[in-house]
Amino acid sequence: MPVEQEAVLGRLSRLDRFLPVWILLAMAGGLLLGKFVPGVQSALDAVKIGQTSLPIALGLLLMMYPVLAKVRYEDMGHVTGDRKLLWLSLLLNWVIGPLLMFALAWFFLADQPAFRTGLIVIGLARCIAMVLIWNDLACGDGEAAALLVAINSVFQILAYALLGTFYLRILPGWLGLDTQDVQFSTWEITKAVLIFLGIPLAAGYLTRRIGLRTKGREWYDTVFIPRISPWALYGLLFTIVVMFSLQGDAILSDPWAVVSIAIPLLAYFAIMWGASFVLGARSKLGYPKTATLAFTAAGNNFELAIAVCIGVWGVTSGQALAGVVGPLIEVPALVALVYVSLWAKRRWFNSSSVS
Numbered sequence: 465m466p467v468e469q470e471a472v473l474g475r476l477s478r479l480d481r482f483l484p485v486w487i488l489l490a491m492a493g494g495l496l497l498g499k500f501v502p503g504v505q506s507a508l509d510a511v512k513i514g515q516t517s518l519p520i521a522l523g524l525l526l527m528m529y530p531v532l533a534k535v536r537y538e539d540m541g542h543v544t545g546d547r548k549l550l551w552l553s554l555l556l557n558w559v560i561g562p563l564l565m566f567a568l569a570w571f572f573l574a575d576q577p578a579f580r581t582g583l584i585v586i587g588l589a590r591c592i593a594m595v596l597i598w599n600d601l602a603c604g605d606g607e608a609a610a611l612l613v614a615i616n617s618v619f620q621i622l623a624y625a626l627l628g629t630f631y632l633r634i635l636p637g638w639l640g641l642d643t644q645d646v647q648f649s650t651w652e653i654t655k656a657v658l659i660f661l662g663i664p665l666a667a668g669y670l671t672r673r674i675g676l677r678t679k680g681r682e683w684y685d686t687v688f689i690p691r692i693s694p695w696a697l698y699g700l701l702f703t704i705v706v707m708f709s710l711q712g713d714a715i716l717s718d719p720w721a722v723v724s725i726a727i728p729l730l731a732y733f734a735i736m737w738g739a740s741f742v743l744g745a746r747s748k749l750g751y752p753k754t755a756t757l758a759f760t761a762a763g764n765n766f767e768l769a770i771a772v773c774i775g776v777w778g779v780t781s782g783q784a785l786a787g788v789v790g791p792l793i794e795v796p797a798l799v800a801l802v803y804v805s806l807w808a809k810r811r812w813f814n815s816s817s818v819s
Contacts, residue, residue: 603755
């Protein structure tokens with residue numbers, strides 16, 4: 465193993481390294497809970513925030529807050545660096561990525577509207593968290609990744625609901641596709657985004673601003689962030705346990721449903737990453753920025769996708785199941801692409817382009 469790769473892998477926490485394992489265990493635990501503990505659904509539905517039970521809503525907010533407290537919002541003013549990288553990222557993240565997921569969802573899941581909708585929702589949620597890990601592992605440009613993540617965070621607040629309406633209702637109408645079985649309102653998506661992204665985004669921004677001002681960047685990045693980071697995973701795993709406890713009968717009666725969702729997701733990650741990497745290389749960005757471009761374009765904000773699916777269609781919906789399958793497939797897929805990226809670095813980029 466190359467020294468540079470070994471050094472980066474050493475910074476990956478055990479929680480992050482085995483995330484697919486934790487997700488699988490949470491799924492199994494949820495199925496067992498739903499099978500052997502009666503009354504789970506009535507207990508969860510006792511108190512609701514909109515269509516979402518209070519315990520799940522708290523889990524979703526807990527899942528998002530540590531992620532958004534990491535975002536380097538102060539770097540958003542440094543857009544004057546590499547404008548080519550910025551515009552390529554905006555094109556890939558907000559035009560090509562959603563279009564690709566839309567095409568794959570309709571190609572593979574045309575007769576399964578709930579799963580299809582869930583995939584499109586995932587495609588609209590651009591990565592703001594795990595991408596920083598993949599970027600570090602692949603020796604990408606850390607400052608560029610932090611800037612792109614900050615831009616994606618704010619852009620999702622402003623545009624997510626409108627893009628959701630476009631890809632779920634307007635574009636299929638233009639193409640003559642039947643969407644009568646997809647029921648939603650733009651306001652429901654807007655409300656879910658405002659609650660489950662807007663609240664933790666405001667909290668994360670204020671936390672970072674106050675923390676940097678009172679304690680400094682070193683304390684914030686090396687003490688505070690490592691202390692709160694595991695809670696994002698705890699929130700995710702709690703949400704998965706609850707979802708699978710409520711979806712147990714549907715999943716066990718049709719286990720191939722997970723496979724049908726996984727196939728277009730795998731195709732998405734491979735195509736999106738490959739196309740972005742080639743585009744970055746052809747644009748002569750150099751290896752670090754090329755890797756950053758590829759991983760920020762290929763990754764998705766599965767936390768937001770899960771929150772929107774639950775908030776709009778409910779915790780037992782097929783859309784919510786698709787949202788949960790997202791991180792199960794994304795994590796091993798992007799870890800594998802880290803190795804592909806490092807191989808491409810050694811194979812195609814000379815030392816002058818890697819610095």
